[in-house]
């Protein structure tokens with residue numbers, strides 16, 4: 001495993017195994033630092049060095065100003081001495097500038113690199129976590145909301161991390177150094193200035209008290225808007241076919257209303273922050289001058305100390321400006337950190353055992369569904385499958401029929417282990433499916449679903465998906481078997497034609513054929529087919545059936561049937577009763593259509609035409 005992946009795994013593990021309810025920005029910062037100690041130390045060293053050098057400049061300037069203006073003795077009696085101080089100052093300042101420039105250059109370069117790497121690491125970590133989640137994780141979430149987490153929150157956190165590290169370490173250092181230097185120059189004036197400065201900080205903290213909460217709310221609203229936006233774009237066909245463009249135009253305005261409303265307090269507090277900071281500069285200067293005037297009646301030198309004090313104050317108010325940036329940045333970063341952690345901490349309902357699962361080397365001879373009871377985790381009170389017992393023998397074909405909602409598709413989901421049975425077992429050659437190495441098992445299972453999934457990519461990439469080691473000529477052979485070769489050959493770029501997102505350029509039947517070609521390419525033993533009902537017309541359906549029949553040869557096939565043509569020739573039909581009644585009849589087509597019962601009713605009611 002490369003170092004790069006080790007680091008990712010570390011970050012993922014630490015994030016996944018952190019067991020508190022929330023993870024704020026600071027905890028995330030600590031976690032990132034802990035998983036990459038060397039870079040973190042380098043970052044801290046450069047920031048501290050920069051802060052020290054920045055603070056040294058006013059102190060050095062003060063020394064020279066003092067020497068030049070107030071040390072009359074050295075100026076009058078030894079002009080040479082004064083000249084020496086001047087030259088030494090120039091040399092030191094030149095060195096400081098060279099050192100400071102080098103540090104700033106190195107630090108900024110380092111920060112840019114870290115930001116981009118962190119962003120990628122967060123994105124990879126969150127995407128891997130999303131791949132790990134089981135299907136039920138997605139049933140109550142909008143794609144747009146998930147996209148916001150993957151795209152926005154990861155960028156936000158990584159950008160803020162480098163910016164905030166800078167100000168979080170630098171600001172307190174400069175504040176402390178500035179305070180000390182002011183006290184050295186004049187304790188009275190320093191006290192007056194500092195009381196004013198720190199009062200301003202207190203007011204600042206009070207004003208931004210709820211800033212973080214406001215940002216979190218804003219972030220939640222934006223994420224929900226993104227969810228709705230993605231949903232609208234996905235429903236483009238519905239909008240076009242219903243003539244509802246005007247309605248949608250108005251709807252999107254309404255969707256953004258809460259965002260604008262929530263932005264008001266955020267904008268108000270942001271503006272208050274800048275105002276206080278601008279005012280604080282003037283207020284502090286005023287207070288210092290007033291105090292200097294008052295003191296000058298007893299201490300004549302205090303007025304003269306105004307110059308170095310003002311120089312020192314400039315160094316002190318700078319971190320205050322940084323604080324103004326820190327607070328909203330922490331608020332934004334914390335809101336995003338919580339969202340990232342929300343994904344990272346959620347554990348899948350079951351494991352895929354990709355490292356420790358049982359691998360079956362021999363042919364899959366039998367699949368047994370033993371005493372299966374099933375309810376969806378999303379709706380545990382509703383039993384979908386009731387005490388089901390079926391055995392699928394190698395090379396035979398089975399079809400499930402029943403009214404809509406009877407649980408036919410649910411069986412295919414269990415066989416693909418999208419879900420685990422609530423009780424009972426699915427045994428593959430006698431081994432519990434829950435204990436098998438899932439990726440290896442799925443390599444031998446083909447799934448033809450109602451809505452074929454086409455990825456953004458060319459024909460080769462689409463057909464090879466899941467069988468990446470196959471050659472281009474094997475793909476062409478598979479497409480010929482699926483009766484797709486002629487169509488692809490007539491496309492502008494042939495097999496290199498990009499099929500577009502969700503296969504927009506293909507018809508329903510062509511998409512089905514592409515999936516069949518994918519299945520021909522894989523070395524499958526089991527076929528699970530959820531028949532497309534409405535997508536295909538009768539003629540296309542018949543043509544596709546010919547390809548499917550060829551695909552089914554020598555494979556154990558489980559068909560979720562909606563059409564008569566499929567079930568006529570299967571070895572066994574399993575009839576499911578409505579409302580979780582379970583299996584109510586079994587047999588061949590010829591048998592079932594003759595005897596009184598559920599199947600005959602479905603058949604006669606035309607539900608299988």
Ligand SMILES: Nc1ncnc2c1ncn2[C@@H]1O[C@H](COP(=O)(O)OP(=O)(O)OP(=O)(O)O)[C@@H](O)[C@H]1O
Pocket residue numbers: 139376378379384402403404405406407408409410411
């Ligand atoms: N993710 C889910 N969470 C909760 N209930 C679900 C979920 N998916 C499906 N169901 C419910 O489970 C029941 C069985 O659904 P299933 O899709 O297996 O039916 P089906 O027999 O294949 O129907 P059809 O012929 O209409 O495709 C339905 O009542 C459905 O509402």
